Amino acid sequence: xxxxxxxxxxxRLFGAVRALDDVSxxxxxxxxxxxxxxxxxxxxxxxxxxxxxxxxxTGRVMLHGEDVTGxxxxxxxxxxxxxxYALFPHMSVVExxxxxxxxRGVGADERRRLALEVLELVQLAALAxxxxxxxxxxxxxxxxxxxxxxxxxxxxxxxxxxxxLDLRLREEMQIELKAIQQRLGITFVYVTHDQGEALSMADxxxxxxxxxxEQVDTPRELYVRxxxxxxxxxxxxxxxxxxxxxxxxxxxxxxxAIRPEMIEVRGSDEPVPGGMLSCEGTLEExxxxxxxxxxxxxxxxxxLTAVRAEAAAAAVIPAHGxxxxxxxxxxxxVPLEER
Amino acid sequence: xxxxxxxxxxxxxxxxQKIAAFAGLAFLHLPVWxxxxxxxxxxxxxxxxxxxxxxxxxxxxxxxxADIWAALKLSLAVASVATAIALLLGTLAAFALARSxxxxxELITLLFVLPIALPGIVTGIALLAxxxxxxxxxxxxxxxxxxxxxxxxxVHNNVIARLRRIPPSWVEASMDLGADGLQTxxxxxxxxxxxxxxxxxxxxFALSFDEIIVTLFTAGHERTLPIWFFNxxxxxxxxxxxxxxxxxxxxxxxxxxxxxxxxxxxxxxRG
Numbered sequence: 001x002x003x004x005x006x007x008x009x010x011x012r013l014f015g016a017v018r019a020l021d022d023v024s025x026x027x028x029x030x031x032x033x034x035x036x037x038x039x040x041x042x043x044x045x046x047x048x049x050x051x052x053x054x055x056x057x058t059g060r061v062m063l064h065g066e067d068v069t070g071x072x073x074x075x076x077x078x079x080x081x082x083x084x085y086a087l088f089p090h091m092s093v094v095e096x097x098x099x100x101x102x103x104r105g106v107g108a109d110e111r112r113r114l115a116l117e118v119l120e121l122v123q124l125a126a127l128a129x130x131x132x133x134x135x136x137x138x139x140x141x142x143x144x145x146x147x148x149x150x151x152x153x154x155x156x157x158x159x160x161x162x163x164x165l166d167l168r169l170r171e172e173m174q175i176e177l178k179a180i181q182q183r184l185g186i187t188f189v190y191v192t193h194d195q196g197e198a199l200s201m202a203d204x205x206x207x208x209x210x211x212x213x214e215q216v217d218t219p220r221e222l223y224v225r226x227x228x229x230x231x232x233x234x235x236x237x238x239x240x241x242x243x244x245x246x247x248x249x250x251x252x253x254x255x256x257a258i259r260p261e262m263i264e265v266r267g268s269d270e271p272v273p274g275g276m277l278s279c280e281g282t283l284e285e286x287x288x289x290x291x292x293x294x295x296x297x298x299x300x301x302x303x304l305t306a307v308r309a310e311a312a313a314a315a316v317i318p319a320h321g322x323x324x325x326x327x328x329x330x331x332x333x334v335p336l337e338e339r
Numbered sequence: 340x341x342x343x344x345x346x347x348x349x350x351x352x353x354x355x356q357k358i359a360a361f362a363g364l365a366f367l368h369l370p371v372w373x374x375x376x377x378x379x380x381x382x383x384x385x386x387x388x389x390x391x392x393x394x395x396x397x398x399x400x401x402x403x404x405a406d407i408w409a410a411l412k413l414s415l416a417v418a419s420v421a422t423a424i425a426l427l428l429g430t431l432a433a434f435a436l437a438r439s440x441x442x443x444x445e446l447i448t449l450l451f452v453l454p455i456a457l458p459g460i461v462t463g464i465a466l467l468a469x470x471x472x473x474x475x476x477x478x479x480x481x482x483x484x485x486x487x488x489x490x491x492x493x494v495h496n497n498v499i500a501r502l503r504r505i506p507p508s509w510v511e512a513s514m515d516l517g518a519d520g521l522q523t524x525x526x527x528x529x530x531x532x533x534x535x536x537x538x539x540x541x542x543x544f545a546l547s548f549d550e551i552i553v554t555l556f557t558a559g560h561e562r563t564l565p566i567w568f569f570n571x572x573x574x575x576x577x578x579x580x581x582x583x584x585x586x587x588x589x590x591x592x593x594x595x596x597x598x599x600x601x602x603x604x605x606x607x608x609r610g
Contacts, residue, residue: 051511052515053511053514072514072519073511073514073515074515074519079516086506099513099518100517102526103513103517103518103519103522148515148516151516151517
């Protein structure tokens with residue numbers, strides 16, 4: 001099947017800065033695809049190239065198999081939800097949503113009907129005649145979503161759409177966005193720097209770093225089998241084991257990742273079952289998170305983090321500086337590519 | 340509208356400061372009130388105080404004078420055309436300079452704004468010399484060109500200030516939803532800059548309407564209203580007529596300036 005979106009060898013230079021460096025990517029129709037990365041990693045540039053707000057320096061952008069490189073945004077069948085919502089302040093909610101049909105020459109009654117229909121979808125039909133300035137952040141977000149959906153695009157681009165909302169609202173909107181995407185069956189390309197958001201919502205995630213794609217995978221694969229130290233650290237904050245410690249534990253010069261929840265914490269004199277790797281260290285800090293706590297343990301030059309369920313940790317409360325033994329199954333060490 | 344803070348500051352001021360403030364205002368405004376008062380005097384040669392009597396006769400006399408009407412019409416026509424040119428070119432320039440980054444952009448902005456900083460007498464001499472070199476007879480259009488040099492700057496400054504407050508994402512959102520450049524201008528940008536255009540246009544009109552220095556060099560034999568005033572100074576006959584015309588001009592120019600002031604005040608209704 002032809003991918004809904006395809007980037008082929010795309011680079012974007014701003015002066016001497018490579019915002020995107022030879023990126024190739026294929027996104028299937030109906031997929032919820034996240035572009036994840038820290039700020040300045042190129043994920044938003046990538047989105048803007050798909051929308052047509054910006055053009056690649058080299059490479060091609062294709063939508064549904066058709067080369068759209070150089071095609072202006074108003075001739076592309078994609079729509080965008082902007083980070084700052086970009087609602088037009090001189091128009092009411094319903095006029096904002098009806099903007100797409102209006103510039104396409106749809107009559108006044110018909111476009112109002114279309115707009116109300118989409119506002120119904122985002123549960124805002126009751127506020128149709130308000131001005132954007134009278135809405136809360138969450139409501140503005142929904143209007144922006146409705147406005148982008150009214151043209152019935154095959155692809156919806158979302159640029160950190162929940163970035164300005166508070167935590168509770170954000171979680172609510174995550175569920176709702178996912179539901180809307182599944183109901184409409186359209187492709188979502190979702191830019192975020194929040195790995196939790198990417199993991200919980202997306203079918204697949206592309207991790208960006210310095211204008212390049214580090215790894216494209218399902219959330220589960222990304223988490224279980226990160227390919228590089230960067231992905232391991234950025235997605236779910238893994239421990240990276242390298243150098244002397246890696247040599248001592250595995251006898252190899254490779255770099256490994258291990259998830260904090262895979263590490264068991266024991267007393268320094270407790271026996272370790274066969275088949276497990278272990279090392280001794282000093283407890284430096286314990287961060288309490290309610291259901292869990294994170295234990296930072298210094299092992300030689302490295303500080304490893306272990307996550308313990310609070311219920312299990314309650315029995316033993318060692319003092320800072322206490323000697324501890326960290327142990328984990330050999331299989332939970334994930335070998336990484338060097339970079 | 341006096342804010343609470345202004346009122347608090349006023350309450351804190353000493354008596355001396357209050358008197359000084361009023362004296363300053365009086366210094367600025369008394370000459371204008373003198374003109375107002377002596378538009379109604381019965382005595383037509385001197386400014387004796389108090390006026391021996393008050394009359395509306397001078398309004399009637401002024402109304403009947405064809406030279407005043409001709410000058411007024413010319414000034415209104417020049418101001419209208421200069422403002423129209425300024426609205427078009429000033430807006431185009433503001434869009435070019437606000438939305439793009441290119442080499443020499445700062446220099447172009449400076450060159451663009453310079454005419455308003457340049458003394459009028461320099462602009463006047465320069466234009467006169469240029470017109471002579473080009474073999475162009477001074478007249479209506481040369482006055483218009485002279486006035487347009489600073490009217491464009493007024494419109495440009497007003498529009499660019501407003502454009503800088505418009506997030507680029509509005510234009511992108513419009514394009515994203517299917518609007519081409521012209522539709523985006525009409526439906527998104529124009530409503531946003533409309534009040535800036537109105538305010539800039541009215542200021543430009545008012546400036547053109549009472550401009551005299553550049554006009555003296557570029558008018559040829561034409562007589563705009565300010566030039567008519569200037570000439571009347573050398574003919575002290577019927578002095579109250581000059582005052583009548585001055586009062587009328589004050590009232591005519593006050594309206595657009597007050598409106599422009601109201602429109603450009605930052606409003607807090609924007610989302």
